[in-house]
Amino acid sequence: MTEKQPVETRRGDAGVAPASLSRTDLGAAIIRKRSRPGEWLAERGIFAVSLSSIVMIFLIFAFVGREALPVILGQTSNARTQKPLTPDEATKLPADKLAKYIGVSVSELKGYDAETLKTLVELKAEELAQVSNTDSRINTTSWQKMFQPHRWLGYDKPEYIWQPTSEIPKYNCIPLFIGSLKATLVALLFSVPLGVAAAIYVSQLASPKVREIVKPTIELLSGIPSVVLGFFALIVLATILQTIFHYSSRLNALVGGIALGLAVIPVIFTIAEDALTSVPKSYSQAALALGAAPWQVAWQVVLPAALPGVFAACILGFGRAMGETMIVLMASGNASIVSASILDSCRTITATIAAELAEVVFGGAHYRILFLLGTLLFAVTFVTNLVGEMIVHRLKARLEGA
Amino acid sequence: MKIRDWRSVAFTGATGLATFCIVAMVVVILGNIVWDGAAQMSLRFIFGGTSEGMFDAQKAGVFPMIFGTVALVVLMTIGVVPVGVITAVYLTEYARHESLITRVIRGAINNLAGVPSIVFGLFGLGFFVQFVGGGIDKVFFGGQLHYAKPALIWAAATMAVLTLPVVIVATEEALRAVPHGFREGSLALGATKLETIWKVVLPQALPGILTGAILAVGRGAGEVAPIMFTGAAYYLAHLPKGPTDQFMHLGYHVFVLSTQSPDIERTKPILYGTVLVLLLLTFLLNLTAVLVRAGIRAKLRAANG
Numbered sequence: 001m002t003e004k005q006p007v008e009t010r011r012g013d014a015g016v017a018p019a020s021l022s023r024t025d026l027g028a029a030i031i032r033k034r035s036r037p038g039e040w041l042a043e044r045g046i047f048a049v050s051l052s053s054i055v056m057i058f059l060i061f062a063f064v065g066r067e068a069l070p071v072i073l074g075q076t077s078n079a080r081t082q083k084p085l086t087p088d089e090a091t092k093l094p095a096d097k098l099a100k101y102i103g104v105s106v107s108e109l110k111g112y113d114a115e116t117l118k119t120l121v122e123l124k125a126e127e128l129a130q131v132s133n134t135d136s137r138i139n140t141t142s143w144q145k146m147f148q149p150h151r152w153l154g155y156d157k158p159e160y161i162w163q164p165t166s167e168i169p170k171y172n173c174i175p176l177f178i179g180s181l182k183a184t185l186v187a188l189l190f191s192v193p194l195g196v197a198a199a200i201y202v203s204q205l206a207s208p209k210v211r212e213i214v215k216p217t218i219e220l221l222s223g224i225p226s227v228v229l230g231f232f233a234l235i236v237l238a239t240i241l242q243t244i245f246h247y248s249s250r251l252n253a254l255v256g257g258i259a260l261g262l263a264v265i266p267v268i269f270t271i272a273e274d275a276l277t278s279v280p281k282s283y284s285q286a287a288l289a290l291g292a293a294p295w296q297v298a299w300q301v302v303l304p305a306a307l308p309g310v311f312a313a314c315i316l317g318f319g320r321a322m323g324e325t326m327i328v329l330m331a332s333g334n335a336s337i338v339s340a341s342i343l344d345s346c347r348t349i350t351a352t353i354a355a356e357l358a359e360v361v362f363g364g365a366h367y368r369i370l371f372l373l374g375t376l377l378f379a380v381t382f383v384t385n386l387v388g389e390m391i392v393h394r395l396k397a398r399l400e401g402a
Numbered sequence: 403m404k405i406r407d408w409r410s411v412a413f414t415g416a417t418g419l420a421t422f423c424i425v426a427m428v429v430v431i432l433g434n435i436v437w438d439g440a441a442q443m444s445l446r447f448i449f450g451g452t453s454e455g456m457f458d459a460q461k462a463g464v465f466p467m468i469f470g471t472v473a474l475v476v477l478m479t480i481g482v483v484p485v486g487v488i489t490a491v492y493l494t495e496y497a498r499h500e501s502l503i504t505r506v507i508r509g510a511i512n513n514l515a516g517v518p519s520i521v522f523g524l525f526g527l528g529f530f531v532q533f534v535g536g537g538i539d540k541v542f543f544g545g546q547l548h549y550a551k552p553a554l555i556w557a558a559a560t561m562a563v564l565t566l567p568v569v570i571v572a573t574e575e576a577l578r579a580v581p582h583g584f585r586e587g588s589l590a591l592g593a594t595k596l597e598t599i600w601k602v603v604l605p606q607a608l609p610g611i612l613t614g615a616i617l618a619v620g621r622g623a624g625e626v627a628p629i630m631f632t633g634a635a636y637y638l639a640h641l642p643k644g645p646t647d648q649f650m651h652l653g654y655h656v657f658v659l660s661t662q663s664p665d666i667e668r669t670k671p672i673l674y675g676t677v678l679v680l681l682l683l684t685f686l687l688n689l690t691a692v693l694v695r696a697g698i699r700a701k702l703r704a705a706n707g
Contacts, residue, residue: 039596043496050492052485053510053570056563057517063528064521197420205414206421214421221428223684225624226519227653228677231660232431235670262431265424295413316516323518325627326653330661350520350627357524357631374524378517385516389509 064378067371071141076365079139090121135168141365146173162336164366171369175336179346183328184321186257186342187264192314195268203276204298222266230330233259249333253342256332260321268317275309276302278399312391319384325350349373439678442671462672464679469641470649471623477558478622483615486569494577495599515567519627526560526632555645557633564628565618572617576610577603623684626653652680
């Protein structure tokens with residue numbers, strides 16, 4: 001284009017490019033065009049909206065964590081330790097101590113007249129006098145009671161107990177962690193061999209025709225809602241497994257775990273298959289040229305090269321299994337017992353939140369501990385996702401560089 | 403040589419068997435549901451309500467749940483698609499490839515996709531219902547309870563956050579598939595970058611964007627854990643009248659029927675019917691979108707000559 005040629009101008013760019021512009025003027029015209037305020041504003045807007053994922057992650061952490069904060073900081077107490085006070089003694093207390101003693105907030109306390117206050121103090125004294133059980137003096141919402149065993153009255157050894165609705169609520173989270181890990185372990189034992197083997201077969205050995213059947217089928221499986229898998233496990237799978245193995249509790253970690261495995265298979269298959277296919281063709285061609293059989297190429301060349309990807313698939317599968325709710329809620333029996341047997345019923349973290357949140361008092365200790373469980377769950381899956389993604393990213397970079 | 407052959411057969415056989423097992427399980431599950439669910443299908447079942455007995459196979463229907471699920475999914479789509487598409491536009495058209503902010507956004511999207519659905523439920527309750535809803539009540543209604551309770555709109559908002567990564571990833575893929583020549587041609591004709599994106603890139607990517615919306619709908623129709631505390635109801639006598647009402651949901655209904663029924667054997671036919679309707683609904687929505695997609699593709703092809 002010569003400098004003398006007329007430059008087409010757009011409507012709206014009035015007088016920007018007369019026919020006799022020099023090259024530098026043209027450059028300036030383009031820059032001026034870019035700095036139009038409408039366009040600039042829209043671009044800022046697009047950028048702002050694109051930050052929404054970051055904002056959402058932050059909000060999730062902030063708002064789930066916020067409800068759990070008093071428990072995390074150890075500010076909650078459900079211990080009934082105070083000595084009973086007479087009304088005279090009580091009125092001499094400073095306002096904040098009195099409020100704590102009765103169990104109301106300071107601002108609420110200011111709203112009461114002397115008569116109401118006296119009644120409240122008497123009622124509290126009566127309540128405290130009735131408490132004979134020494135366990136009631138314990139703050140069951142402390143970190144220690146939530147994660148260490150305690151010997152409760154009537155038990156002959158320290159135990160981990162989750163009983164949030166008993167007279168003395170017991171919030172030990174260990175049985176729930178064990179339940180989650182048990183169901184996840186069964187799920188991974190079931191889904192990792194199947195998923196990885198299928199990924200090897202589909203990516204390395206299968207004919208294109210088989211591939212075209214298997215891949216949509218696994219997509220179909222990942223599209224089945226988890227509540228449907230839970231329903232299937234509850235109605236059909238539990239009966240079948242019980243007839244085969246003759247165990248006593250119909251719903252247990254085995255049934256829940258296998259159904260959970262069905263939900264995890266697509267995750268493991270997809271990531272492992274992706275890692276296996278991203279191994280450069282030159283690897284397998286070199287091995288084939290050296291006289292290796294296709295199965296040897298798959299087993300001794302491609303699989304070792306893609307191993308970090310397969311490992312990442314397992315990690316991400318673990319995260320998915322830990323976080324799955326409906327399947328374990330419906331199919332794992334939900335009894336919070338500490339046992340190593342997979343034929344016992346188990347109660348997972350997710351199922352506990354789902355089953356109990358609807359019935360708790362808003363803002364109470366039980367409510368906050370359920371949010372604490374949610375925060376811990378979020379942290380666990382956050383870390384597994386981060387690690388999994390990082391492994392996949394590094395592997396891809398290495399294989400593409402190779 | 404003989405040993406190698408034996409091992410080859412064993413290896414191929416074992417991996418092939420694993421593949422076959424997975425396919426067989428999918429066939430068994432879907433077959434079981436379709437077989438037992440089809441027996442319950444009738445116009446009365448689909449268009450009937452639950453007022454005459456929720457657990458009675460002869461009288462119960464699923465229309466309120468279909469209505470609730472569709473309403474949820476429609477509201478969710480309205481919320482998630484614009485945000486998801488704009489994010490994808492930023493990532494493909496504006497962001498520098500390996501800049502820090504791009505990497506952080508991508509990391510956040512990946513992580514959002516991995517957050518357990520029950521955590522979304524807690525988030526929806528803590529953020530949308532209590533914080534946003536409570537805030538609206540405080541500012542506009544002087545503390546009266548209008549928005550700070552589980553409602554259709556909060557369930558849809560929670561679901562929109564959950565499906566955001568799905569829409570972003572699919573749209574990004576679609577935008578990347580638009581050839582660079584299109585953009586260059588448009589810019590060369592004097593269009594601004596924004597005009598290029600709006601009038602050239604997005605129309606070309608429309609089928610892909612719709613695919614993203616479809617995937618989001620499929621995901622949104624089936625998730626139950628996030629809506630348990632944010633809007634789904636165990637039982638309602640009426641259809642929801644507005645976005646601040648609670649609603650009944652097919653997936654939640656499956657959970658309710660299978661865990662709360664007084665007599666599971668008698669409830670089984672309704673249960674199978676409801677599960678089949680849930681699966682059909684997701685497939686039907688998918689099918690509609692696939693047809694729309696095919697139509698758009700044909701139109702684009704005709705326009706491009």
